[in-house]
Amino acid sequence: MQEINITVNSKEYTLTVPPYMSLLEMLREKLNLTGSKEGCGNGECGACTVLFDGEPVRSCLVLAVEADKSEVTTIEGLSNPDGTNPIQEAFIAEDAVQCGYCTPGFVMAVQALLNRTSEPTDEDIKEALGGHLCRCTGYEAIYRAIKKLVK
Amino acid sequence: MFKKFDYYAPKTLAELFELTNENNEAQILAGGTDLLLKLREKTTPHKMLIDIKKLDNFRGIETKDGYLRMGALTTIREIQASKIIREKYTALYDAAKSFGCLEIRNRATIGGNIVHASPGAEFGTPLFVLAAEAEVIGPDGTRVIPIHEFWQDVYQVDLKDNEVLAAIRLPYYEKMVSRYHRLSRVKGMDLAIVGVSVLALDPANIEKREVKIAMGAVARIPFRNKEVETMLSGVKITNELLVSVKEKLSDSIAPRSSSLRAKPAYKKAMVGNLTEQALLELGLLEEGE
Ligand SMILES: Cc1cc2nc3c(=O)[nH]c(=O)nc-3n(C[C@H](O)[C@H](O)[C@H](O)COP(=O)(O)OP(=O)(O)OC[C@H]3O[C@@H](n4cnc5c(N)ncnc54)[C@H](O)[C@@H]3O)c2cc1C
Ligand code: FES
Ligand code: FES
Numbered sequence: 001m002q003e004i005n006i007t008v009n010s011k012e013y014t015l016t017v018p019p020y021m022s023l024l025e026m027l028r029e030k031l032n033l034t035g036s037k038e039g040c041g042n043g044e045c046g047a048c049t050v051l052f053d054g055e056p057v058r059s060c061l062v063l064a065v066e067a068d069k070s071e072v073t074t075i076e077g078l079s080n081p082d083g084t085n086p087i088q089e090a091f092i093a094e095d096a097v098q099c100g101y102c103t104p105g106f107v108m109a110v111q112a113l114l115n116r117t118s119e120p121t122d123e124d125i126k127e128a129l130g131g132h133l134c135r136c137t138g139y140e141a142i143y144r145a146i147k148k149l150v151k
Numbered sequence: 152m153f154k155k156f157d158y159y160a161p162k163t164l165a166e167l168f169e170l171t172n173e174n175n176e177a178q179i180l181a182g183g184t185d186l187l188l189k190l191r192e193k194t195t196p197h198k199m200l201i202d203i204k205k206l207d208n209f210r211g212i213e214t215k216d217g218y219l220r221m222g223a224l225t226t227i228r229e230i231q232a233s234k235i236i237r238e239k240y241t242a243l244y245d246a247a248k249s250f251g252c253l254e255i256r257n258r259a260t261i262g263g264n265i266v267h268a269s270p271g272a273e274f275g276t277p278l279f280v281l282a283a284e285a286e287v288i289g290p291d292g293t294r295v296i297p298i299h300e301f302w303q304d305v306y307q308v309d310l311k312d313n314e315v316l317a318a319i320r321l322p323y324y325e326k327m328v329s330r331y332h333r334l335s336r337v338k339g340m341d342l343a344i345v346g347v348s349v350l351a352l353d354p355a356n357i358e359k360r361e362v363k364i365a366m367g368a369v370a371r372i373p374f375r376n377k378e379v380e381t382m383l384s385g386v387k388i389t390n391e392l393l394v395s396v397k398e399k400l401s402d403s404i405a406p407r408s409s410s411l412r413a414k415p416a417y418k419k420a421m422v423g424n425l426t427e428q429a430l431l432e433l434g435l436l437e438e439g440e
Contacts, residue, residue: 002158019158019200020190042188043255044340055228055257061187062258065158066180066202109253131252131340 004068008033009077017064024048026064027074035075035104039133046132049105050074056112075104078111086149087111094145098136106132110146120150153190160202168290170201171313177201179315181224182258184251185267208288209262209317212236219321220286223262227251227273230261240321242277242329242348249273249333252340262316265301268308269342271368271412275302276348277331279365279373283321289314305371326353330429333367334421336412343368344413345406345421349429358385362435366422368412369404376403388430389437397423 001016008031015030027033027050039047041060048060051073059072079085087107090096097103106129113120113128120128125146134142158180161167171177177199180186190197203209209224212233219235230236231247250256250273264274265285278298285301287294290313298319301309310316333346346367353359362383365375379399382392400422406415413421430436 018152018155020153020155022153022187025152041191043184046252046254049254052257056254057257058254061184061255063153063158063183063187065160066183066204068160112253127253131254 002065002068004065006064006067006069007071009073015064019063019065021064022060023050023052023062023064023067023072024059026067027059027072030064033074033076037101037104039101039105044131044133045102046105046109047102049108049132051108051112051115054112054115056109073108073111075107078107087114090145090149091142094141094148096137096141096145102132102134102136106134106142110149113146114150118150120146125150153187154197156190156197157199158202159199160205162205164206164208164288167201167203167206167315168313170199171315172290174199174201175312179203179266181260181263182226183263184255184259185263203315209315214323217323219323221261221319221321223260223265223316223318225261227256227259227261227264228253231256239323239327240277240281240329242280242331242350243274245331246273246277246333246346249331249335249343261319265298265319266308266310266316268302268304268306268372270305270371271333271343271346273333273343273346273367275373276346276365276367277329278319278321279375280329280348280350280363281321283319285309285316286318286320287314288317293317295320299373299375302372324352326355327351328354328433330432332425332428334425342412345369345418345425347422347425347429349426349433351433351435354433354435357387360385360435364400364426366400366404368410369406369418369422374404376400379403383430383435387437388435393427393430393436397427400426 003016005014037047039045043058043061049056050059087110109128180200180202210222212221227247227250237244264272283298285296329350331348333343335341348365350363352361365373367373401419406418
């Protein structure tokens with residue numbers, strides 16, 4: 001077991017974790033932040049995407065111990081005090097959510113994109129979403145939601 | 152959960168070598184995008200991971216005595232964002248751009264890509280034509296090895312148990328252009344079916360021009376065809392020449408038929424096309440014939 005100090009959604013934690021625990025497992029099982037999902041566990045689907053020191057990563061392929069002294073933002077950390085978030089609202093308005101399993105990952109990717117630039121090009125949007133799989137929506141609605149949001 | 156292992160994150164080279172000297176089976180952890188995947192498989196036991204990300208020695212892209220030094224921990228995202236790489240070592244930029252997805256590029260490192268040494272590794276062929284060298288460090292000091300000698304076989308590189316890859320060195324040439332192209336089943340999130348890098352030194356001076364071509368995912372390690380390079384160097388590259396070059400390239404490879412991604416015949420047909428595409432972009436093909 002190892003002790004780590006980690007800031008998650010602006011709150012500081014000291015946790016004791018086994019070195020072979022993923023960041024995703026730590027978030028879900030130790031902190032009960034179950035918004036981040038495990039789709040594939042292999043880095044391929046994007047459902048587990050969180051911001052790690054501001055940059056999007058696949059939390060299924062990061063160890064909790066690697067996040068010692070780091071800052072992590074999950075989907076739970078994006079909402080305003082009233083529980084809403086502009087990206088989430090844009091997704092709802094465009095029917096970009098069906099089963100919703102992929103949605104937290106997509107929203108984190110869009111947040112990271114907007115942190116980089118307030119005026120993303122089509123190319124930027126495609127790059128941001130490139131590694132995210134959705135089995136339900138066919139992607140069009142998700143793309144439309146983001147286009148509307150940044151207009 | 153992953154399979155059980157111990158984890159150390161040394162902060163100095165002395166600590167690192169103490170760990171590697173005492174633990175022959177320890178594995179170096181960089182971005183983890185290959186290694187952690189392996190640790191999910193039930194078959195491979197791993198006892199200890201040594202995370203090198205707390206060490207500064209392996210970071211950064213900097214110019215040094217006539218070469219560019221790229222720390223082994225340089226992420227694919229950092230390569231994609233580097234101005235000097237985009238302008239001078241364009242094939243590396245191309246490789247970074249076609250690599251995985253943004254989240255993977257944020258973690259994956261150039262060092263991990265090279266040491267993992269999969270036959271289609273994105274950076275294999277660009278580094279080969281760029282005449283890169285591997286800077287390896289161990290308790291006894293530093294060794295510098297040409298990249299094509301560093302790759303010994305598929306998944307096998309010239310590293311002793313107590314050594315790590317510290318950096319990649321790229322020689323600087325005043326007049327140098329290069330491109331990398333790959334084909335994959337889906338854009339991005341799949342390894343290359345086949346990849347080709349083309350480089351030209353002194354591209355505008357036809358007589359002195361030197362052309363290099365490396366192919367990836369067609370053999371156990373990246374492969375250069377010197378005969379074809381000689382055919383293309385120092386001459387005008389006409390359509391006629393291109394036809395025979397494509398034939399020779401295709402004949403020179405024997406991709407394994409067990410490849411998951413494409414049949415040998417397809418790879419043989421495509422190496423020439425990717426080469427042509429790169430030559431065209433580099434302005435090396437004669438026009439109007
Ligand atoms: C979803 C996904 C998409 C991917 N897409 C691509 C792609 O498009 N193209 C591609 O080429 N690869 C791809 N990969 C594979 C992988 O991301 C790359 O090979 C990557 O560069 C590995 O780097 P890493 O830092 O993550 O290595 P790690 O997993 O940390 O290490 C890989 C191996 O190298 C060793 N190692 C690492 N650094 C050093 C060092 N400095 N010294 C000594 N040993 C070292 C480790 O011990 C391990 O054996 C993909 C992987 C995933 C999960
Ligand atoms: S669960 Fe991490 S990428 Fe699919
Ligand atoms: S909404 Fe179901 S996977 Fe995307």
